[in-house]
Amino acid sequence: MQINGLNKNFGGVKAIDSFNLQLEKGKIHGLIGPNGAGKTTIFNTITGIYKPDAGEIRFKGKDVTGLKPFQVAQLGVGRTFQNIRLFATLNVMENVLIASNLDITYNMLDSFLRLPKYKKEEKALREKAMELLKIVGLQDLVDAQANSLPYGHQRKLEIARAVALNPSLLLLDEPAAGMNKEESVELVEFIKEIKERFDLTVLMIEHHMDVVAGLCDHVTVLNFGKTIASGRLDEVKNNKMVVEAYLGEEK
Amino acid sequence: MSGYWQEIFVLVGINFIVVLGVSILTGFTKLFSFGNAGFMSIGAYTSAILTTRFNVPFLLAVLAGAILAGLVGYGLGSLTLGLKGDYFLITTLGFGECVRVLFEYIQPVTGGAGGLSGITHYTDFTIVAISVVVAFIFAWTLIHSKYGRNLTAIREQEVAADAVGINTFKNKLLAFVVSAVYAGWAGGLYAHHLTYLEPKIFNLAKSAELTITTVIGGLGSLTGSFLGTCVVTLLPEVFRDLSTYRMLLYGIAVVVIITVKPSGLYGYKEFSITKIIRWFKNLSKRTSGTVEKGA
Numbered sequence: 174m175q176i177n178g179l180n181k182n183f184g185g186v187k188a189i190d191s192f193n194l195q196l197e198k199g200k201i202h203g204l205i206g207p208n209g210a211g212k213t214t215i216f217n218t219i220t221g222i223y224k225p226d227a228g229e230i231r232f233k234g235k236d237v238t239g240l241k242p243f244q245v246a247q248l249g250v251g252r253t254f255q256n257i258r259l260f261a262t263l264n265v266m267e268n269v270l271i272a273s274n275l276d277i278t279y280n281m282l283d284s285f286l287r288l289p290k291y292k293k294e295e296k297a298l299r300e301k302a303m304e305l306l307k308i309v310g311l312q313d314l315v316d317a318q319a320n321s322l323p324y325g326h327q328r329k330l331e332i333a334r335a336v337a338l339n340p341s342l343l344l345l346d347e348p349a350a351g352m353n354k355e356e357s358v359e360l361v362e363f364i365k366e367i368k369e370r371f372d373l374t375v376l377m378i379e380h381h382m383d384v385v386a387g388l389c390d391h392v393t394v395l396n397f398g399k400t401i402a403s404g405r406l407d408e409v410k411n412n413k414m415v416v417e418a419y420l421g422e423e424k
Numbered sequence: 425m426s427g428y429w430q431e432i433f434v435l436v437g438i439n440f441i442v443v444l445g446v447s448i449l450t451g452f453t454k455l456f457s458f459g460n461a462g463f464m465s466i467g468a469y470t471s472a473i474l475t476t477r478f479n480v481p482f483l484l485a486v487l488a489g490a491i492l493a494g495l496v497g498y499g500l501g502s503l504t505l506g507l508k509g510d511y512f513l514i515t516t517l518g519f520g521e522c523v524r525v526l527f528e529y530i531q532p533v534t535g536g537a538g539g540l541s542g543i544t545h546y547t548d549f550t551i552v553a554i555s556v557v558v559a560f561i562f563a564w565t566l567i568h569s570k571y572g573r574n575l576t577a578i579r580e581q582e583v584a585a586d587a588v589g590i591n592t593f594k595n596k597l598l599a600f601v602v603s604a605v606y607a608g609w610a611g612g613l614y615a616h617h618l619t620y621l622e623p624k625i626f627n628l629a630k631s632a633e634l635t636i637t638t639v640i641g642g643l644g645s646l647t648g649s650f651l652g653t654c655v656v657t658l659l660p661e662v663f664r665d666l667s668t669y670r671m672l673l674y675g676i677a678v679v680v681i682i683t684v685k686p687s688g689l690y691g692y693k694e695f696s697i698t699k700i701i702r703w704f705k706n707l708s709k710r711t712s713g714t715v716e717k718g719a
């Protein structure tokens with residue numbers, strides 16, 4: 174993925190100002206910055222929820238600027254949301270199955286007549302979903318309603334759902350938000366695991382610095398829509414602008 | 425089965441077919457339509473005109489009515505499903521009324537407000553029974569497949585549905601067209617049951633009744649829709665004297681249900697024998713468990 178000169182304004186607010194980004198395949202890239210810096214807006218612009226005012230987004234060599242959200246997803250960009258958006262009254266299994274809809278090739282007739290093709294694909298789908306749920310540790314909760322899960326589990330389920338799409342790029346918006354120390358240590362491990370296993374490139378927004386330190390090969394620091402630093406975490410950490418941006422914000 | 429009960433079955437069956445369509449649209453996709461009586465009207469008039477004026481065989485005529493309703497649904501849906509929820513609802517409402525006024529206006533074709541009579545009574549118990557079974561199986565297999573999962577995803581969380589690659593517009597269009605075809609088919613059966621038609625049979629109140637039935641039966645449940653249809657079709661039969669207060673009663677029923685049990689009589693679950701057996705097994709396990717503990 175490559176982003177050049179991205180701008181997005183909301184009225185007078187420059188939520189993203191000339192943003193550039195180059196993601197390296199197979200790496201985990203961090204996007205950090207104080208509240209309101211424009212991090213989520215970048216995700217929403219990449220995934221087609223917002224149309225940028227200027228700039229270009231390229232993915233797998235294609236210009237994807239201005240595509241619809243489902244088209245961006247179909248090209249292989251999976252994401253989670255800062256304010257979790259699960260299919261709330263459906264169960265854990267169904268949440269993951271829905272996300273695998275692109276794996277399915279059967280048509281309405283196959284399903285109406287319950288032909289072998291339907292049965293085979295549905296079975297494979299369930300096996301794949303089960304495997305994913307095992308990786309995130311929700312295998313014993315497949316029948317639980319999504320919104321009945323504790324917060325940490327909901328975050329994990331959302332990641333499992335994003336991975337079920339078979340993405341090559343995964344966007345995580347504050348995956349450790351609301352998690353305790355122990356849970357975020359666990360999260361770091363399992364993000365590493367799914368990254369290796371599914372051969373993913375990851376772009377993640379995160380406030381927990383230990384999570385960022387544990388995962389990110391490279392970070393970009395934003396403030397008021399502008400990129401104020403970029404590099405390895407230990408490099409940018411002592412940058413004067415970064416320290417100022419975080420002054421009184423440090424967690 | 426006596427004639428009276430056959431009559432009741434035919435009425436419940438025809439209503440159930442329309443409600444199944446609305447259930448897919450409203451109960452599973454959360455799209456509210458107040459125009460599905462318009463599709464019923466298209467199916468009813470198309471098939472009735474074909475059988476009375478052009479001697480088209482009954483089933484072929486009903487099929488033609490259903491297909492035409494589906495095509496109109498496709499056109500209307502393509503234009504309006506991109507709009508946000510409430511605007512879609514308003515356009516369906518306008519559509520239903522347009523169909524009614526149009527059919528009153530084109531008198532040479534439809535007989536206008538005076539009605540269209542002399543339709544042969546072709547609709548019998550067997551054809552309704554077969555239609556109900558096919559309509560139910562189609563709806564059930566649709567819901568229990570990728571298509572149904574995509575629709576419920578839209579209902580639950582549209583932004584997330586988009587984010588997992590579901591073309592929400594196309595899936596909404598699918599639900600809308602299915603509901604139109606169901607209404608069109610049921611309309612054709614209804615025309616050849618009633619043997620005469622008036623545009624105002626398919627007015628806004630009828631559309632509202634369909635949605636109300638779905639809500640009463642329970643959103644997100646096909647078997648609940650059946651329950652709802654039975655209640656809404658049979659209660660006025662049982663309480664004949666109250667039939668003038670029909671809409672009033674529906675209104676009260678909906679307010680009560682929305683406040684007391686928003687998911688309807690049987691919302692978000694399906695009636696299933698296996699589940700009931702499992703429930704009883706668990707019950708016996710639990711009771712024997714307490715006995716052991718007590719001992």
Ligand SMILES: Nc1ncnc2c1ncn2[C@@H]1O[C@H](COP(=O)(O)OP(=O)(O)OP(=O)(O)O)[C@@H](O)[C@H]1O
Pocket residue numbers: 183186188206207208209210211212213214215255
């Ligand atoms: N849909 C919108 N309409 C108007 N303004 C918006 C909208 N979305 C975001 N903004 C504004 O854009 C700016 C950036 O918001 P954004 O949500 O991207 O911040 P963030 O970096 O994700 O912050 P946080 O850490 O709090 O999640 C903020 O000033 C916000 O108020």
Ligand SMILES: [Mg+2]
Pocket residue numbers: 212213214255
């Ligand atoms: Mg944010």
